[in-house]
Amino acid sequence: RPSPAFPSIGLDTMPKQENGQKEDSIIQNDLSESFEEEVRAFLSDEEKLHLFDDLTKVNPVTTTTVLKCLQARYAVNLFYTNAGCSLVALNPFHPIACLYSPELMREYHVALRPQDLKPHIFAVAEQTYRNVQSQIDPINQSIIVSGESGAGKTWTSRCLMKFYASVAASVISPKGNETVERIEKRVLDSNPVMEAFGNACTLRNNNSSRFGKYIQLQLDRFHHLSSASIQTFLLEKTRVAYQAPNERNFHIFYQITKGATAEERLEWNLPEGADYRWLPNSERNLDEDCFGVTRDAMFHLGIDRSTQNNIFKVLSGLLHLGNIQFSNPVDESQPCELEDKNKDFVKTVGDLLKIPVEELLESLRIRTITAGKQQQVFKKPCSRAECDTRRDCLAKVIYAKLFEWLVLVINESIYGDPSGWTSFIGLLDVYGFEAFPENNLEQLCINYANEKLQQHFVAHYLKAQQEEYAAEGLQWSFINYQDNQNCLDLIEGNPLSIFSLLNE
Ligand SMILES: Nc1ncnc2c1ncn2[C@@H]1O[C@H](COP(=O)(O)OP(=O)(O)O)[C@@H](O)[C@H]1O
Ligand SMILES: [Mg+2]
Structure with missing residues (x-):
């Protein structure tokens, strides 16, 4: 809820545009000179810049003064700064001891006035929680985490989820069933799964979210976490079949090719050291390549080992699909040809995706056109370029459907009947601004x-x-x-x- 974010203190010295009225240019010159003088005076006290824990206290407010304060705070390991009722978070780019400890969560949670403690994401989290609980004016809340790609949005959202999983922990085991993981564990386990399938290494961030996510944490009348729901937006499915130079495919493909056991390699047809066109830069090892974490989280969300096995077979099928390449036929009226090596790939794809090879080849190489009054069906061989497009589209559709299904399963696992919750806290974590040398849709x-x-x-x-x-x-x-x-x-x-x- 907005509170006055920009008190007039400090702002009255800024070059003014009085409701659109133009000022006399001589006065304006004087103003801008005295204004610059004020900026210089403010910045001259370097020792004190890091003390500004709220950017609304910076005077005068300019891009330079604000950035200098943030820089000074960063230099002394102060990564959070208030800006009125919003919080500016800087990315430390390495773990900072105790910055997110359970003790600190508690400190903010029990504080009389959390906003009086040092600026922190936990202060925002606690204030939000209190607004939802307010006796006088309870109101559902959403926290918007925004910033450029790599700024730390997903990290921050995870911290917020951990905070609520701790301070608003459910009281009894869900559905009275001890074998089902507690709701807060399932909410937290949704992160590694969704990140494995929806995040990838880009030029800007090794763990870049390639989809937007809105999670609603639903609270019962005692303000305990009772259920949750996740909504996703626009998965960048083109990445399955195309990765920009020096970028990678979704993490999960690297996880299965690096982490499968010898037995699984046989079953999923993933021999060690095999080459896949859609798996570039696999020699780079990232923290995000850890298959075990994803598998365990999937298991806790109710995806049993045999279903997991099927999912990984489909993913392996997609990798083999990417290796299929076509060549122009000698006779143009015939479908594009496959080299002998490619014939093996087609068979493997058919086995893994459970599609008869003939059907697969037909859908990749032949276009069906229905035309005329009689709705006659014509079959026309596709050009090589069209075959490539069809192959890529098939992979994208399958992957997008798989992702959609995962979100559905996660939602079922964290679902709660609306009668069981009375308020919610929403967290929005979307893909951040990005500009690459070459940009696409x-x-x-x-x-x-x-x-x-x-x-x-x-x-x-x-x-x-x-x-x-x-x-x-x-x-x-x-x-x-x-x-x-x-x-x-x-x-x-x-x-x-x-x-x-x-x-x-
Ligand atoms: N608060 C933090 N403390 C330590 N490292 C962080 C923090 N926030 C972000 N990072 C680092 O920066 C990387 C990018 O952050 P991420 O949240 O994925 O960015 P975004 O979601 O904004 O694109 C993370 O993988 C992590 O290494
Ligand atoms: Mg992200």
């Missing part, structure tokens, strides 16, 4: 989602707040900010925009 969609979040922030904190001040007749000079509405109009506007043209 995925980057456009990812960045569009982030522009929308930014607009929510702009509208909520800057526009609405200032309009409220004006409406209440407060002495308030409007502060300038960069509104990204123009950018959104360009992408989604009506009638003409990038998306409307793409749709056309």
Whole structure:
């Protein structure tokens, strides 16, 4: 819930745009000189910069003064800074001892006023929890974690989940069944599974989320975790069949090829050291390659070993599918040809995906067209390029369906009847802004989602707040900010925009 994020202190010295009125240029020059002087004066006290634990206390507020304060705090291992009612988190890029310990969680949880303790993600978490529990005005809450790719959103979301799993732990075993894992364990176990299947190593982040996620933690009337639900957005399924230079496929493919036992290698047809076109940079070993963690978490979520076995066979089938390559036929009226080596791949794919080889080859190489009044069916051999596209599409569809199914199973495992919960805390962790040397439709969609979040922030904190001040007749000079509405109009506007043209 918004509280005044930008008190007027400090802002009245900023170059002003009085409700759009233009000021005399001489006065403006004077103002900007004195303003620059103030910026210099503020920055000159270097020793004190790290003491600003709330960016609204920075005066004057400029990009430089704000960044210098954050930098000074980073240098002394202070990674969290308040900015009014939001929290700025910097990524330490290495584990910091005790920063997320159970003792610290407790300290924030039992504090009389958690917001008076050092800025921390646990202070936000606790305040959110208290808002939900409020006797006077209880209200459901959602925490939006935003930032560029690699900023630490997923890490932060995991910390928040751990916090609630600890302070709002369920009281009795779910459904009275001791063999079922407790709800908080299942919620936490959903992370390694979803990250194995939905995260990948990119140029910006070794563990980059390639999907958006909104998880709702549902609380009973005693404010204990009783159930949860997960909604995912736009999995970047193209990655299954195409990985940009120096990037990797989804983690799970590396996990199965590195972590399978000798017996499983035989059953899943994954001989040690085999080459797969869709498995680039597999010589790089990452922490995220740990297969055991994923398997155990799947098991705790109710996916038994035999179902897991089937899933891994399908994944192996996709890797072999990627090795199938076509060549142009001598006779153009015939389907594209396969080299002898490729024939083995097709057979393996058929075995692993349980598709008869003939059917598989037909769907990859032959197009069926239905035309005319009689709805006649024609079959036409596809060109080599079309066969490649069909192969890639098949892999993408299967992988996306598998991911969808996993989310469904996870949701079943954490589901609770709505009569059993009265309030919720939502956590939004989406893929962050990214710009690569070469960008695709995925980057456009990812960045569009982030522009929308930014607009929510702009509208909520800057526009609405200032309009409220004006409406209440407060002495308030409007502060300038960069509104990204123009950018959104360009992408989604009506009638003409990038998306409307793409749709056309
Ligand atoms: N609070 C933190 N403490 C230590 N390391 C962190 C923290 N936040 C992020 N990291 C590191 O940065 C990497 C990227 O963070 P991640 O949460 O995956 O970014 P995002 O989800 O914003 O793309 C993590 O894999 C981890 O190594
Ligand atoms: Mg992420």
